[in-house]
Amino acid sequence: MNVEPPVRVEDKLYYNRYLVDVGHPHVKVRAHTRPSPQLLALLKACPARCYELNDDGQVEITVDGCIECGTCRVIAEPTGDIQWSHPRGGYGVLFKFG
Amino acid sequence: MIEERFDAIVVGAGMAGNAAALTMAKRGMKVLQLERGEYPGSKNVQGAILYADMMEKLVPEFREEAPLERHLIEQRFWMMDDRSHVGMHYRSEDFNEERPNRYTIIRAQFDKWFSSKVREAGATVLCETTVTELARDERERIVGVRTDRRDGEIHADVVVLAEGVNGLLGTRAGLRARPTPDNVALAVKEMHFLPRETIEARFNLKGDEGVVIEAAGTISRGMTGMGFIYANKECISLGIGCLVADFQRTGQTPYGLLDQFKRHPSVAPLIAGSEVKEYSAHLIPEGGYKSIPQLYGEGWVVVGDAAQLNNAIHREGSNLAMTSGRIAAEAIDLVKSRGEPMSATNLSIYKKLLDDSFVIKDLKKYKDFPPLMHTHSQNFFLTYPQLISKAMQNFVRVDGTPKAEKEKATLKSFVKARSWTGLFGDAYRFARAWR
Ligand SMILES: Cc1cc2nc3c(=O)[nH]c(=O)nc-3n(C[C@H](O)[C@H](O)[C@H](O)COP(=O)(O)OP(=O)(O)OC[C@H]3O[C@@H](n4cnc5c(N)ncnc54)[C@H](O)[C@@H]3O)c2cc1C
Numbered sequence A: 001m002n003v004e005p006p007v008r009v010e011d012k013l014y015y016n017r018y019l020v021d022v023g024h025p026h027v028k029v030r031a032h033t034r035p036s037p038q039l040l041a042l043l044k045a046c047p048a049r050c051y052e053l054n055d056d057g058q059v060e061i062t063v064d065g066c067i068e069c070g071t072c073r074v075i076a077e078p079t080g081d082i083q084w085s086h087p088r089g090g091y092g093v094l095f096k097f098g
Numbered sequence B: 001m002i003e004e005r006f007d008a009i010v011v012g013a014g015m016a017g018n019a020a021a022l023t024m025a026k027r028g029m030k031v032l033q034l035e036r037g038e039y040p041g042s043k044n045v046q047g048a049i050l051y052a053d054m055m056e057k058l059v060p061e062f063r064e065e066a067p068l069e070r071h072l073i074e075q076r077f078w079m080m081d082d083r084s085h086v087g088m089h090y091r092s093e094d095f096n097e098e099r100p101n102r103y104t105i106i107r108a109q110f111d112k113w114f115s116s117k118v119r120e121a122g123a124t125v126l127c128e129t130t131v132t133e134l135a136r137d138e139r140e141r142i143v144g145v146r147t148d149r150r151d152g153e154i155h156a157d158v159v160v161l162a163e164g165v166n167g168l169l170g171t172r173a174g175l176r177a178r179p180t181p182d183n184v185a186l187a188v189k190e191m192h193f194l195p196r197e198t199i200e201a202r203f204n205l206k207g208d209e210g211v212v213i214e215a216a217g218t219i220s221r222g223m224t225g226m227g228f229i230y231a232n233k234e235c236i237s238l239g240i241g242c243l244v245a246d247f248q249r250t251g252q253t254p255y256g257l258l259d260q261f262k263r264h265p266s267v268a269p270l271i272a273g274s275e276v277k278e279y280s281a282h283l284i285p286e287g288g289y290k291s292i293p294q295l296y297g298e299g300w301v302v303v304g305d306a307a308q309l310n311n312a313i314h315r316e317g318s319n320l321a322m323t324s325g326r327i328a329a330e331a332i333d334l335v336k337s338r339g340e341p342m343s344a345t346n347l348s349i350y351k352k353l354l355d356d357s358f359v360i361k362d363l364k365k366y367k368d369f370p371p372l373m374h375t376h377s378q379n380f381f382l383t384y385p386q387l388i389s390k391a392m393q394n395f396v397r398v399d400g401t402p403k404a405e406k407e408k409a410t411l412k413s414f415v416k417a418r419s420w421t422g423l424f425g426d427a428y429r430f431a432r433a434w435r
């Protein structure tokens, strides 16, 4: 087994510029008691680690660091687990390089 | 101001949208282009290699004007295991030519420039505007769009959907299916800044010469995926991507993969001491020919990544996007010049023209490749790279073992790992898909 240093995604996101649309999250998780396998997959698959498990074992999202890749939409929109839209015009991540 | 009617509305100011808007505006059409980003490029991620030929067809003088990074004189392919890489490098002085064939670019900067050409040609470009819905008439034809900027609809004879891989509008309107986990890859990327001289010394370059490295092997941990390292003037683009279905199946994290790639002994010295200035992620269409959706309909066409027009084997996407955008625009102009309506029947000329271009011909050639790679990813991305690395080591290490015995050992390791039927099967399948 090779031991790997944990990756701190927060540090990575710190490089980026965002214009957060406070109060208008563009991705929403449907209320649930037990998360589906698709929702659970997002905990690992989201490159910005926007999805987290709360103390009750439900999957929650904080969209502030979202880099708008669409991965969660591809995985969990078909099952109705999440609702995914683009942020309002001008909001969200602002790549300087891309 | 928007009460007026347009000949065409283009959704998106990426490569495909800019190509379409520019081509139509140059031909005197009244074009409105809508982009959700703060400026064109602010949402877009690419490696990025620009292919000159397709750009030249749109802006012949781009070499003098566009923000280009380096012209490529060398291409490296690396097959990697955890501690080694087997490389194939092609470098040629021929690429130091008057009109180089490939350049590295930085998309956010390039798109901004490209968009300035679209405006110069006379198109109206509105940024910070997300198109939320397509507007239809009572006969279900697409007649315009709705945006989050103002109430009501903006109308046009035709809507060009250049909305990129996520393609929300088209999928919501039922014009095509949502991308599935096995026909899109997720790529994560970082921009590593270093002094120009350091980059040139590390990559053996002078002046504006450039090099790109494409890497595959155990870096994707058995998933279908690739890594890339591209030299720009003062930074290095470095990233890795794998099929979304593979991430979903394995529970690997994209940032974990990226970090492991950066720490690989062949990679780490190239970026040592760099300052990271951005972390980005984006999907790449990987489904190939078989995943291309309906390309036109009543009052609409779809171009670029939204139509899955991406050649994953050759890592080409922006050129297919530009070409499909241009061809769609030419088709629209043709219909308009005949004074005919933008009906599905008339717009089908777009598909006919595209079928005759390299875009569809190339994708057709590799139509069986994506499924082969996806179902045999363990072999192609894990087992073979390990075996080949071992074989190379056995070949170059001088330790007193007779050469014949060395060859036997190598052969034995291949047969042991994949069996004779496995080896022949893989070779046969690979050759067939490549044909
Ligand atoms: C990591 C990576 C590396 C790559 N490397 C290469 C490479 O080296 N060479 C190459 O040729 N290709 C490469 N590609 C592929 C290439 O980036 C794409 O094929 C190309 O960008 C597609 O262009 P497009 O115009 O179709 O889509 P995009 O460039 O994605 O443009 C879509 C635009 O539409 C806008 N938009 C979307 N929806 C809306 C809406 N509802 N309202 C308003 N605006 C909207 C977006 O903001 C965006 O500006 C790479 C891709 C990735 C992710």
Ligand code: SF4
Residues within 6 Å of the ligand: A027, A045, A046, A047, A048, A049, A050, A065, A066, A067, A068, A069, A070, A071, A072, A073
């Ligand atoms: S769009 Fe991408 S970055 Fe944003 S929440 Fe979904 S997976 Fe995470």
